[in-house]
Amino acid sequence: MKIGMFTSGYQLSDVEDIFRDAKRFGYDYIELWGGRPHAYAYDLRRGQIDCILTLRDKYEIPIKVYTPEHNAYPYNYMIGDEYQRKVSIEYLKNAIEMGKSLGADYTVISAGHAGYMATKKEIWERLSKSMRELADYAEKKEHIILLEALTPFESNVCTTVNDLCEIIEYIDSPCFGAMCDVVPPFVQHESIMSYFKKLGKNLKHLHVVDSDGVSDTHLLPGDGNIPLKELMEEIQAYGYNGGATIELVTAYINEPSLYARRAIDRFKNITER
Numbered sequence: 001m002k003i004g005m006f007t008s009g010y011q012l013s014d015v016e017d018i019f020r021d022a023k024r025f026g027y028d029y030i031e032l033w034g035g036r037p038h039a040y041a042y043d044l045r046r047g048q049i050d051c052i053l054t055l056r057d058k059y060e061i062p063i064k065v066y067t068p069e070h071n072a073y074p075y076n077y078m079i080g081d082e083y084q085r086k087v088s089i090e091y092l093k094n095a096i097e098m099g100k101s102l103g104a105d106y107t108v109i110s111a112g113h114a115g116y117m118a119t120k121k122e123i124w125e126r127l128s129k130s131m132r133e134l135a136d137y138a139e140k141k142e143h144i145i146l147l148e149a150l151t152p153f154e155s156n157v158c159t160t161v162n163d164l165c166e167i168i169e170y171i172d173s174p175c176f177g178a179m180c181d182v183v184p185p186f187v188q189h190e191s192i193m194s195y196f197k198k199l200g201k202n203l204k205h206l207h208v209v210d211s212d213g214v215s216d217t218h219l220l221p222g223d224g225n226i227p228l229k230e231l232m233e234e235i236q237a238y239g240y241n242g243g244a245t246i247e248l249v250t251a252y253i254n255e256p257s258l259y260a261r262r263a264i265d266r267f268k269n270i271t272e273r
Helices: 016-023 041-059 082-101 120-141 161-171 184-185 193-202 230-239 256-272
Strands: 004-008 031-035 063-068 106-110 143-150 174-181 201-205 245-246
Touching: 004 016, 004 063, 004 106, 004 256, 016 031, 016 041, 016 184, 016 256, 031 041, 031 245, 041 063, 041 082, 063 245, 082 120, 082 256, 106 174, 106 201, 120 143, 120 161, 120 174, 120 245, 143 161, 161 193, 174 184, 174 193, 193 201, 193 230, 230 256, 245 256
Parallel strands: 004 031, 004 245, 031 063, 063 106, 106 143, 143 174, 174 201, 201 245
Antiparallel strands: none
């Protein structure tokens, strides 16, 4: 299984630190966070992508996944009026183009909070309409987008494996799949392995971290309550051969290099014992 570094925690560091650390710590690939200052989609389009691709080639670290920042200010296609939805969709269409240009296998998206007053019917209509537009665009660009379930602390739209199964089946596109972050199922007492069993070939990517079981905090492997050794054994026995990104976000932003090294060392110790 290939192990990836998520780059959100490096947003206060120099962009070259990301690739240098991924190379020297033994990561197989980068999952590039699409926020400023490093890889915001519109900045990539205006020329910043050349710097990213140069670093990719210099350090021989592929960018397997592009994950544009959205679901909060100023982009969330699940909340606000139709103009705001369209602006968010146009942003994500641009992100799909940039994911393709980066050479990524996938661009990962998720569904932000729809607001407390949205009904179940309104949420479904808005989600299905938005996913149809994005999947059609991904097909046009010959690039795969993956939808990620979030925790209930983050969203009220797509938070479970059944939510993913429903929208994946409805859209029914070869360019629209799913991914699993192990934190959302764990904090909801949902089976993590059910993602693999229910989604099957549509599950194409994985975020692996640890969790306290009561919040959406992403912890270093070994610092939480997930039985990661046993989980990874089950995942490997199931036959999953996609990527596993260690998704450290901003909890370790003060010393991203130190924690990126500790994260992969611990993860390898867990999976190789």
